[in-house]
Amino acid sequence: MSKYIIAGGGLAGLAAAYAMQNTKNNISLLEAENRVGGRILTIPHHGRFMDLGAQFYCRGNHNFWNLATAVGCSPPKIIKGLVPNIYHQDRRLLLTLKNILLNTSLKEKIELSKLRYKLNRFDYNSDFNIDNDTTFSEWYYKHIGNEMLWLCDALLRGICFSYSNKISAGYALRILKAILADNLYTFNEGMGEINTKLENFLNRRKNVHLILKADIKKINIENDAVSDCTYEFQNNLVNVNTNKLISTVPAPILYKVLNQKIKPLNEIEYSPVVYLLLLFNKHMRGDLDIFFSDPKFPISGTANEMYKFQGGMGALGVIFPDCGKIIKKTNDQITNLAINLLSDKLPINEKHITGSIVLRWHYGMPVPSPQFFINQNAIKNHGIDGLYICGDFMNMPCLEGAIVSVYDSLNLK
DSSP: OOOEEEESOHHHHHHHHHHHTTTOOSEEEEEOSOOOOTTOOEEEETTEEEESSSTTOOOGGGSHHHHHHHTTOOOOEEEOSOOOOOOOOTTSOEEEEOOTTTSOOHHHHHHHHHHHHHHHTOOTTSSSOOSSSSBHHHHHHHHTOSTTHHHHHHHHHHHHSSOTTTSBHHHHHHHHHHHTOSOEEEESSOHHHHHHHHHHHHHTOTTEEEEETOEEEEEEEETTEEEEEEEEETTEEEEEEOSEEEEOSOHHHHHHHBSSOOGGGGGOOEEEEEEEEEEESSOOSSOOEEEEOOTTSSOOEETTOSEEOGGGOEEEEEEEOSOTTGGGSOHHHHHHHHHHHHTTTSOOOGGGEEEEEEEEEEEEEEOOOHHHHHHHHHHHTOOOBTEEEOSGGGSOSSHHHHHHHHHHHHTOO
């Protein structure tokens, strides 16, 4: 009997186990502690979350909503008539997204409508060169000009943790058109709760064995086929003979643990990300998202800028994207840096801060550059029998893409 090892965890790993549980036996999921949360942008709306990352890429019966509802999550809902609106004051380059049904101005609606009109003129069936061979900023300059590129860059930085002069035109356009869509999906549960429900569902399956906080250390390839792997669990190294290994770990990690190297894995560029949550002893103000469009500003944006936290208190989430140097700082240094940077832009009073939480994502998100898609195709044709490579870097980095990568790699319908 074949033993299936799923290395990596996260949504893609859980989705792989879920996809296989009806047709395969002897499945082990090595789930390292990874609570990135799908790497999607969500904002609260009347107790629900609006997803601005997953709805633009759906296919068949294995999309995110079907998986989430199958394990007990609330059915998805669609909120109509919601688009972001803009608050752009002088040269402070502050952009907020919020519900225009609650409060907005005619000027803001006109500005956003202009951008949406410009982008909606282009699609993949047009005569324009919208593909992944050029960067978005190059494509934008050629076909639209310079007007409102700052806004596109701010949105892309806040969601992709990268810049318009690095992201491919085709990918960036999909992201932006999704953000500016009239209809947005909502779900009640956050990603942590969805992952937990998936874990609970799989724990009830006799043919699935979840090994939490287990890290893959080595994958041996012999004669172009998987032979065995080694993982660390509770400070012990465990070796397992297997000829079927499904990997959902980030590309650089997979490259390191393979004894037969797949060079394009090492060429996938990632944006390191620091996420800081400042806790307050008071509720600050309404629910907002904030993006700073100045490329020199080290904070791209804040996810869930001000929202009710536990006990009804306020919290401010700050994202440092592409932060190779900042990620090495101490928690106190990161906290103080954020406070200093935001003190003249937001109503932050240090006496109201009760604590902070710092999360470091060394592999925050793959950078979907033109070279990214070339490397992706090369990885798909790796030629190693029994090695199935899944995860965000093997599809569009979003909830839907992580799941679809599993079905594509395993040739499942």
